[in-house]
Amino acid sequence: MGREWHRQTKIIRQVRNTRFMKHWVSTRTGFGSAMGILLGFGLAVGAGAAQVLRTPPPDDDPLIEQRLERAGTPTHPISPVERRAMARELQDLLGRVESALARAEVAQIGSPQALLATGDRLQVARQFLRDLPQAVQTQPPATVRAHWQELRQSLWRDYPRELLTALPEVRAIWLDRGTIVAAGSEAGLRRVFDRMAASGVNTVFVETINAGYPIYPSRVAPQQNPLTRGWDPLAAAVKLARERNMEVHAWMWVFGVGNVRHNRLVGLPANYPGPVLTANPQWANLGQNGALFAAERKTFLDPAHPEVRRYLIALMQEMVTQYGVDGVQLDYIRQPRHDPGQEFGYGRASRAKFQDLTGVDPISITVNDRSLWWLWAEFRARQIDEFVAEASQALRQTKPKVVISAAVFPWESLRRFHRLHQVWERWVARGDIDLLVPMTYVPETSRFVRQHVQPVIEGVGKAPVLVLPGVLIRDMPDLELLDQLQAVRDLPSSGYSLFAAEHLRASFESVLQDNSRSQTDRVVPFRQPFVAARSRFRSLQQEWQNLLSGRSLWLRGPLRDRFQGKVTEIDRLLAKVEQNPTAANLTQAKQQIDELSRSLDVWLRLESLERPYRLDTWKNRLGAITAILRYGAAREERNVRTAQHDRPL
Missing domain, CATH: 1.20.1440 (de novo design (two linked rop proteins))
Known part of the structure; x- marks a missing residue:
């Protein structure tokens, strides 16, 4: 971790038991004042690095958010805040439809009459926006809301459906384990690939390593997934993708290697830690209280363990060399999710390595030991960073044209650091990965863009990486999917990734189908960027x-x-x-x-x-x-x- 780290941890060993240390720690609460003075280096997580130390907020933004069903149209008065929100959402939707229509005209899609009729409806929507402040004062609230909703539906219907794929972009999808298992054979998987091809997909993230099990017969992993024995889904996926001019990227759970839910599927006890930890219990990532399962009901590997790193890299190299996959996607590339009172990262290797660096066993550190706690938190994040760098270097040496992606949380940087120790800003700044795929799983387009996708793009800055926002298609209406994908295209992104093949309905084909007019339109940016x-x-x-x-x-x-x-x-x-x-x-x-x-x-x-x-x-x-x-x-x-x-x- 560098000479500076060793120099500063030596200082900690010298002063940790002194009264000065106790007084100094007790009188400083912020990372900027505590760690900045003691360590001389900052945490590269954006503006959050200088914030005052605080208990991380509760997990009020789950990975997959549920849509709230509204019963009828509210009749209470429209507040100024609601009016501004209504105006902003309609204004953005107007802009997205106009943007799509402009491209439709370039691509010569749609009849002139249809485009003219849409233009008239756009004028109606603009007039509504101009009249909205007065309407809120003079008309019944339910009438205003109903008119607003009617205009939104009308604008959604005006999207030129044939347009979305006529652009060089990454059109990815996660092919989940459940869909692979349900396919049952190469013939069954062929139907899945046909459906994805009809939906314009050019890149498939195949769930290859899940809960510690590969879907293929591996020479590195302890055993193949019992649900896929008798055939080789990865070999079939690579073959089917080649026939359809698609790329296959091996999507793997990196540090997550056990799953209570998966145990039920294969008839094993809920407390079964997974095949990897059963064979190598010394590799386990443990809680501060010695717990093996994290609050998310999964087991994890200790990223500081050198044997863990060698094992994971060997798995990746096996998929790249033996199966010729085009890329590798890193998922669960983080520490276990920390909930209050359930801190993880205390594997044997991590504790020993930290104690060797600082002279302190992290098991004894509490949040009240502010400087040491921050140092321990930074150490856990650094283990993830180091592994990403090592894996990237090893994969690129093995296959220079391999594409490396990471499925990451889009949370605000300080919260992500506290809860997951996932600092992907460092990975993209170093160029360790090619594609950043934030799991921006929010159904409402405005929230999807403003609260999730835009902050990620801003966090990337000028790093040499392509951003593919994740789009949750489960239970999503066709028109809303169209709207969300148009929003992605109106941002400085390079495509999108759909979650997941399990939810890919036949009706989506009209939204997603490949209408590229030329071979250039089919170019994938990470292969032919110029x-x-x-x-x-x-x-x-x-x-x-x-x-x-x-x-x-x-x-x-x-x-x-x-x-x-x-x-x-x-x-x-x-x-x-x-x-x-x-x-x-x-x-x-x-x-x-x-x-x-x-x-x-x-x-x-x-x-x-x-x-x-x-x-x-x-x-x-x-x-x-x-x-x-x-x-x-x-x-x-x-x-x-x-x-x-x-x-x-």
């Missing part, structure tokens, strides 16, 4: 041209010439990057795109007043192109280093 970036920009360029030709974009004279000149220059630079992705060409292209994005507010001032969502979407789409270029640049640098490393002496 082709994808230029294709995306040319789509945006055509959209602007259509608006200018129809005089729907207010740009005249010299300002229009400057705008069009900048757009033409960027297209030329992206063509150069596509042909010759040198560092100089990439830097120039990114600089010009950033300059265009900053200039839009000035050049399109009227647009920013009348259609702020559309302007924000254009800037987001430019941001997505820049993110793809940034990822591509990092990948090129990696390829160069690999080539130099492999060059004979």
Whole structure:
């Protein structure tokens, strides 16, 4: 963990039993004051690092949130807060529909008559927004709410359904263990892959390691999942994916290796710890009270144990070399979820390693030992960080073109640090992973975007990684799925991942089907980032041209010439990057795109007043192109280093 860590932990050993230490700890409550003074290094979890130490909030935001059923239309008065929320949600939905219609026109999808009728309904919705403040004062609340809901339904119906896949993006889905088991054979799995192909999927995260069991006959793991014995689902998945021009990424539970629910499925006692810990009990991640099962009713491995790390990396390498999977997805890449009074991370290796570094057995540390508690929390997070770096390096040495992804929690950074010790900001900053897949499982589009997806994208910053928001499709109406995917496309993301194949209904095919008009539209950004970036920009360029030709974009004279000149220059630079992705060409292209994005507010001032969502979407789409270029640049640098490393002496 570095010389600085060893130097600072030596200081702790020297002062931990002194009165000064006790007085110093008791008078400082924040990480910035305590750890900053003592250790001289900060916790890289964003602005939360300087916050005052506090007990983490209760888990009031579960991974899969249930939709509340509303009985009838409320009749109580509309408060100013509710009115603003209604206006904002309708304004955003208007923007998403307009964005989809603009792309439909570029792709020449939909009849002119239908597009004209939709335009009329958009005008009705805009008028409602203008009248809303007065309507709240003069009309019955139930009438206003009903009209608002009717407009939302009308706008959802106006989406051009054929449009969603006509764009270079990652269209992923999690193929869950339950669906694989239900398939029962290659023939059964073929029907699942046919359904996914009809839904435009190009990347499949196949649940390969679940609760410590591989779905295939492994030479590394103790035993194959009893539910898949008699056939090899991973071999079948790779074969079926190749036939359909899809990628297969092995989705594995990393540190989670036992599951009470899975024990019931295979007829084992609830307290069975899983095959890995049964064979290697010394690898267990334990609670502070010695508990083996965490509050989430799962068992975990100790990430500090060197044998654990070797075992997990060997599993990954086996899937990459023996089955030729295109990528590996890291799930349960964290410590067990901590609930109040149920702290985990006290495996034998972790305790011994921490005590060797600090002279303190962490089993005796309490939250009242503020500096040591923070040091122990940071240590547990570092074990996860170290493993991600080691696994990434080993996989890329084994197969340089392997794609590494991580399914992560989208929680606010400090809460995530306290509850899971999952600091994915470090992984993406180092370039350890290619795809960040936040589990943003929220049905309502506005909450999905504002409270979950946008904070993750902001947390990524300028790291060389592609973001694929997770979309929960369980019980989701077709039109709401369409709305949520449009919202994803209007953000600086590179695609989406659907959870999960178990919930993929036939009716979703009309929303998700592949309507790509050219081979370029089918490009996957993590395979051909520079082709994808230029294709995306040319789509945006055509959209602007259509608006200018129809005089729907207010740009005249010299300002229009400057705008069009900048757009033409960027297209030329992206063509150069596509042909010759040198560092100089990439830097120039990114600089010009950033300059265009900053200039839009000035050049399109009227647009920013009348259609702020559309302007924000254009800037987001430019941001997505820049993110793809940034990822591509990092990948090129990696390829160069690999080539130099492999060059004979």
